[in-house]
Amino acid sequence: MKNVRFSDSHEWFAAEGDVVTVGITDYAQSQLGDVVYVELPEEGAELTAGDEVAVIESVKAAGDISIPFDATVLAVNDALEGDPELVNRDPMGEGWFMRVRLAKEGDLETLLNAGAYADLVGG
Amino acid sequence: MNNELRKTPLYDLHTELGGKLVPFAGYAMPVQYQSGIVHEHLHTREAVGVFDVSHMGQLVVRGSGAAAGLEELLPIDIDALEINQQCYAVMTTEDGGILDDLIITRWAEDEFFLVVNAATAAADIAHLQKRLRGSDIRVLGQQALLAVQGPMAGEILGELSPAIRALTFMHGMRTELLGEECYITRSGYTGEDGFEISIPAQVVDTFTRKLLEDGRIQMIGLGARDTLRLEAGLCLYGADMDRTTSPVEAGLLWSIGKCRRPGGTKVGGFLGADIVLAHIVEGVSRRRVGFTVQGRIPVRTGTDLVDEAGNVVGRVTSGGYGPTLGAGIGMGYVDRGYEKAGTELQALVRGKIIPITVAKTPFVPQRYYRG
Numbered sequence: 001m002k003n004v005r006f007s008d009s010h011e012w013f014a015a016e017g018d019v020v021t022v023g024i025t026d027y028a029q030s031q032l033g034d035v036v037y038v039e040l041p042e043e044g045a046e047l048t049a050g051d052e053v054a055v056i057e058s059v060k061a062a063g064d065i066s067i068p069f070d071a072t073v074l075a076v077n078d079a080l081e082g083d084p085e086l087v088n089r090d091p092m093g094e095g096w097f098m099r100v101r102l103a104k105e106g107d108l109e110t111l112l113n114a115g116a117y118a119d120l121v122g123g
Numbered sequence: 124m125n126n127e128l129r130k131t132p133l134y135d136l137h138t139e140l141g142g143k144l145v146p147f148a149g150y151a152m153p154v155q156y157q158s159g160i161v162h163e164h165l166h167t168r169e170a171v172g173v174f175d176v177s178h179m180g181q182l183v184v185r186g187s188g189a190a191a192g193l194e195e196l197l198p199i200d201i202d203a204l205e206i207n208q209q210c211y212a213v214m215t216t217e218d219g220g221i222l223d224d225l226i227i228t229r230w231a232e233d234e235f236f237l238v239v240n241a242a243t244a245a246a247d248i249a250h251l252q253k254r255l256r257g258s259d260i261r262v263l264g265q266q267a268l269l270a271v272q273g274p275m276a277g278e279i280l281g282e283l284s285p286a287i288r289a290l291t292f293m294h295g296m297r298t299e300l301l302g303e304e305c306y307i308t309r310s311g312y313t314g315e316d317g318f319e320i321s322i323p324a325q326v327v328d329t330f331t332r333k334l335l336e337d338g339r340i341q342m343i344g345l346g347a348r349d350t351l352r353l354e355a356g357l358c359l360y361g362a363d364m365d366r367t368t369s370p371v372e373a374g375l376l377w378s379i380g381k382c383r384r385p386g387g388t389k390v391g392g393f394l395g396a397d398i399v400l401a402h403i404v405e406g407v408s409r410r411r412v413g414f415t416v417q418g419r420i421p422v423r424t425g426t427d428l429v430d431e432a433g434n435v436v437g438r439v440t441s442g443g444y445g446p447t448l449g450a451g452i453g454m455g456y457v458d459r460g461y462e463k464a465g466t467e468l469q470a471l472v473r474g475k476i477i478p479i480t481v482a483k484t485p486f487v488p489q490r491y492y493r494g
Contacts, residue, residue, distance in 0.1 A: 033155060033159050033160055033346070034159045034160055034161040034162075034446075036161075036419055036421060036444040037419045037420045037421060037444070039420075039473075055473065057420065057421050057444075058160075059160040059161060059346060059350060059421075059443060059444050059446070060154065060155075060160065060346050060443075062421070062423070084419070085161075088159075
């Protein structure tokens, strides 16, 4: 059973043990509009809490993804290169951004749970 | 904040259709509806899109000296404009810059209809009042403006008013559409065949709802309006040209009437003509160009353009993703020597070097109806 948490900047984090999949929420993709380009980190990159780790460009605007914990990039979603609209079509599934290994387990506990995140975005 | 924003007569419709309203030139305007910018863009290229452009300024200039007076402000051949014919023009500053760009239509021998940008309308009116003292300048504040654009626009509107089928690009006429008195022109800002309809504000909501009953027609927001005009290679005032750029630098020499250029029968005689004519004769130190991007990455406004050695030789003024092309495109100013189509340059995006190529515009073929 995955433990899914959310940030107030509209990223989701699905953890299985110390491996966490990162993406943006349905609310975030609906606000951004049509995604046309995603810039992802290199596999193996060491990420520091608070860093901007990916850039997401829609037709109208650019946004960035930050992660609230230290981690190492295990894999990135190469499918986004050819089909960035996966982020719009399936933000919580096929439109994932990257898989990382947490530097310290338990780092997710301070993030929002599904109910608290739903309250944040108004429903 | 929304309290201060003006609403067009289609505000309720925009809201009902799920329009995402944003502040634009003092108005609450829909940047997109539920289907999104890419879908709206492609729909306009394939079928018909309706744009609420009621925020734009609609003016009428009238008076026995109007034609001669306007020729002092616009470097075009107004004498050559037939009744119901229209023309794109830049309104120049005393320094040879661009105060605004507009479409002027001759309504009568001494009466002209001008559609100007929303953000510059107030300044334009002040300028016209100051410079055209003998003419009556009227703002059509009770008229809405709709753009109906796309390859099926002629067929669909032709069913409502058969007479408009004969209109060719940059011509207009008075007609009745769905029982409403309109002034309709065959023009637009998408590169497609299409029309702009000036219609009384109190009936535009009913009119637009009736149009939308035809499943081929969709409302389109400002987001797609911008991507459509960019693909069509059309300038946006305030981004691609302004008071600091001359029409020659802006690549708008084509809009200056041949008779107003050096060697013409009515050479000069408009504000800033000395500078503009010098730019025509001597050339310019920078010029607006289009460019294509290798890959899908948007190269946005304000991005520096550099040569192989890393020298900054230009700057992006409009840029992003072209949905029809599925690629990044843009326009910007480059220094003399870099303006030739095919010139390879680089854009610096978040510290990364993105190769771009100077390209001819339009990026997609224009499909105007010329009869």
